[in-house]
Amino acid sequence: MLVIGLALGSATALAGPDKFGSGRGLPPEFAAFDKDGNGVLSEEEKAALKAAIEEQRKAFLAKYDTNKDGVLSPEELAVAKADREAAELAEKTATFAKIDTSGDGKLSEAELAAWMTGASAERVKATLTRMDTDKDGFVSLAEFTAKPEGPKHPPGGQGQPPRPHRGRR
Ligand SMILES: [Ca+2]
Ligand SMILES: [Ca+2]
Numbered sequence: 750m751l752v753i754g755l756a757l758g759s760a761t762a763l764a765g766p767d768k769f770g771s772g773r774g775l776p777p778e779f780a781a782f783d784k785d786g787n788g789v790l791s792e793e794e795k796a797a798l799k800a801a802i803e804e805q806r807k808a809f810l811a812k813y814d815t816n817k818d819g820v821l822s823p824e825e826l827a828v829a830k831a832d833r834e835a836a837e838l839a840e841k842t843a844t845f846a847k848i849d850t851s852g853d854g855k856l857s858e859a860e861l862a863a864w865m866t867g868a869s870a871e872r873v874k875a876t877l878t879r880m881d882t883d884k885d886g887f888v889s890l891a892e893f894t895a896k897p898e899g900p901k902h903p904p905g906g907q908g909q910p911p912r913p914h915r916g917r918r
């Protein structure tokens with residue numbers, strides 16, 4: 750699930766700062782290919798990563814290119830997108846349940862603080878404020894799973910295939 754995992758990475762980027770900034774220069778998806786663990790991918794490691802991405806791309810195509818013409822039509826892409834969104838939602842819902850230790854279906858500041866280990870009180874507050882769109886002081890599941898309206902994915906419709914990577918080459 751490398752390609753999709755990369756896309757998911759951003760969606761779950763708020764899944765705890767403890768997983769990030771651990772001094773490693775590579776995101777976990779890439780670090781897996783950093784065999785000697787020096788934080789840089791050698792040509793050989795890059796080739797392995799590329800091969801894995803190509804594998805993923807092929808698997809992705811095989812799965813969603815339902816009419817087997819080698820191209821993902823807007824309709825086929827829509828299916829892929831729906832699948833990915835469902836997976837994202839499932840993942841976010843699972844994360845939400847983990848954070849909601851009281852099990853009341855909403856995240857309090859204290860629960861967020863417990864989850865964001867090492868984050869300052871300001872940062873916790875800022876995170877809460879950012880997600881708490883109805884301003885009731887808690888993050889509901891709907892708020893937690895809401896899609897941030899970002900300019901990252903301009904509504905295309907030109908039938909472009911999704912980029913498996915974000916700006917890395
Ligand atoms: Ca097709
Ligand atoms: Ca709670």
Ligand SMILES: [Ca+2]
Binds near residue numbers: 881884885886
């Ligand atoms: Ca709220």
